[in-house]
Amino acid sequence: MEIGAELVQGLKYLAAGICMGIGAIGPALGEGRIGASALESMARQPEMANTLLRNMIIADAIAETTGIYSLIVAIMILFVV
Amino acid sequence: MSSEIGKDLVWRVRLGPLSIAFNPLTLATALGVALLLLLLGLWLRRGIPRDPEARPSRRLVLLTAFLEFVDRQILGTMEEKTKQNLLPFVATLFLFVLASNLSSLLPIPGLVAPTRDLNVTLGLALLVYAFCHIYGIRTKGLLRHGKSYLEPLPVMLPMNLVGDLGRTLSHAFRLFGNILGGSIMLAVIFPILVDLVARFRWILGILFLLVGLVALRALWRRGKKKAFYALGLAWLGALVLLVVHVWLPVLWVVPAAFLIGTGAGVVLNFFFGLFSGTIQALVFTLLAAAYIQMAAE
Numbered sequence: 001m002e003i004g005a006e007l008v009q010g011l012k013y014l015a016a017g018i019c020m021g022i023g024a025i026g027p028a029l030g031e032g033r034i035g036a037s038a039l040e041s042m043a044r045q046p047e048m049a050n051t052l053l054r055n056m057i058i059a060d061a062i063a064e065t066t067g068i069y070s071l072i073v074a075i076m077i078l079f080v081v
Numbered sequence: 082m083s084s085e086i087g088k089d090l091v092w093r094v095r096l097g098p099l100s101i102a103f104n105p106l107t108l109a110t111a112l113g114v115a116l117l118l119l120l121l122g123l124w125l126r127r128g129i130p131r132d133p134e135a136r137p138s139r140r141l142v143l144l145t146a147f148l149e150f151v152d153r154q155i156l157g158t159m160e161e162k163t164k165q166n167l168l169p170f171v172a173t174l175f176l177f178v179l180a181s182n183l184s185s186l187l188p189i190p191g192l193v194a195p196t197r198d199l200n201v202t203l204g205l206a207l208l209v210y211a212f213c214h215i216y217g218i219r220t221k222g223l224l225r226h227g228k229s230y231l232e233p234l235p236v237m238l239p240m241n242l243v244g245d246l247g248r249t250l251s252h253a254f255r256l257f258g259n260i261l262g263g264s265i266m267l268a269v270i271f272p273i274l275v276d277l278v279a280r281f282r283w284i285l286g287i288l289f290l291l292v293g294l295v296a297l298r299a300l301w302r303r304g305k306k307k308a309f310y311a312l313g314l315a316w317l318g319a320l321v322l323l324v325v326h327v328w329l330p331v332l333w334v335v336p337a338a339f340l341i342g343t344g345a346g347v348v349l350n351f352f353f354g355l356f357s358g359t360i361q362a363l364v365f366t367l368l369a370a371a372y373i374q375m376a377a378e
Contacts, residue, residue: 054157058371061364065251068258075261 012081016074023070030063104198111195114180118173151175155366159374167373170212175366178205182260182358186350194358196260199253206253209369210245217376226376252368259361263353274345290319 038056042049094101128140137145151172156164178196185194195201217226230241278285293316300309 050153051157054154054367057360057364058367061255061368065255068251068255071258071262072254 012077016077019070019077020074023073024067027064027067031060034059034063103200106191106193107195107198107201110184110192111181111201114177114184114195118176118180148172155363155370157370159370163374163377166216167370171366171370171373174205174209174369175362178256178365179359179362182362183354185260185264185358186354193264194260196256196361197264199257202257203253205256205365206249209252209372210249212369213373213376216373220377229376248372252365252372255368256361256365259357263357267349267353270349271346274341278341286319290316293319 034056038052042052045052090104090106091102092105094103125140125144128138129144130136130138130141148168152164152168155171155175156167159167181195181201183194185192185197214226217229221229230238232241293312297309297313297316300312
């Protein structure tokens with residue numbers, strides 16, 4: 001393998017790592033907030049826990065979307081491009 | 082194992098000008114899961130007593146419990162009529178996605194979860210999208226359903242259309258990304274752990290012996306002589322093993338790698354397979370139900 005191809009390969013790994021690492025920050029913060037608020041509300045109104053859990057999972061899934069997108073992009077950088 | 086990531090078996094079929102590529106393993110597993118669920122459904126159905134007044138059978142109770150779970154947890158606070166209309170579709174979707182996610186836990190070589198393939202999840206998301214429209218048109222009528230795209234202002238039409246596209250795509254990508262990510266984590270972490278154990282066997286062995294020493298000291302202080310002698314013998318045995326290991330690595334490395342590998346495999350499979358698979362099936366179905374409900378309003 002010549003030096004240019006090796007460089008490209010290395011940069012690909014770097015790009016995938018940066019993409020996944022930065023992309024994971026947003027969902028982590030968002031899901032943390034959602035979980036904290038949901039727990040707070042559950043502690044305040046335990047009888048609402050079932051409904052809150054359901055809505056929390058939906059909100060988590062939506063907050064997670066950007067993280068999933070960055071995973072897809074990282075996988076595409078590694079295996080497709 | 083980790084060298085297989087990103088490489089899938091693909092068959093190509095030419096139909097005139099059309100070239101279709103698909104993964105036969107995914108197709109076979111998806112069909113197998115569907116067949117299994119069909120058989121399960123028939124078996125459960127045969128268990129329902131003819132006479133509604135009769136004592137409920139075990140299978141009827143199982144069926145009722147499952148449907149009640151879907152009714153309460155997934156459909157939640159919808160109106161009774163909407164619930165009745167959605168229950169069969171949503172319950173089927175949940176069972177199929179759940180069984181597909183969990184199918185990768187079966188110890189069959191070459192078997193992968195069908196939901197690890199984007200084609201399967203995209204197909205399911207498109208199915209939900211089509212169901213949204215059909216249900217919306219059936220409950221509100223074609224005109225009012227079409228008009229919902231012009232709300233709150235007619236200018237928002239492109240936004241609503243893009244929203245539809247993004248919603249369906251993210252619905253498919255979410256399930257696919259989670260299952261694929263979990264399987265990649267499994268494939269990457271497992272060999273690393275086994276390798277680490279093999280590489281740091283000396284440190285692990287000395288740590289093990291130190292922990293044994295602390296336990297022996299505690300036993301001696303409490304005056305438990307019998308336990309002290311038994312454990313002391315085992316400790317001496319481990320010490321001999323560690324020393325003998327210089328000549329015979331098999332004695333020490335293989336059992337340790339096997340033990341830690343099995344333990345880690347159980348934990349990792351539990352988290353990435355069972356836990357994540359169930360949660361993702363629940364999320365997929367919850368979102369599908371929410372989308373359909375939104376279309377009906």
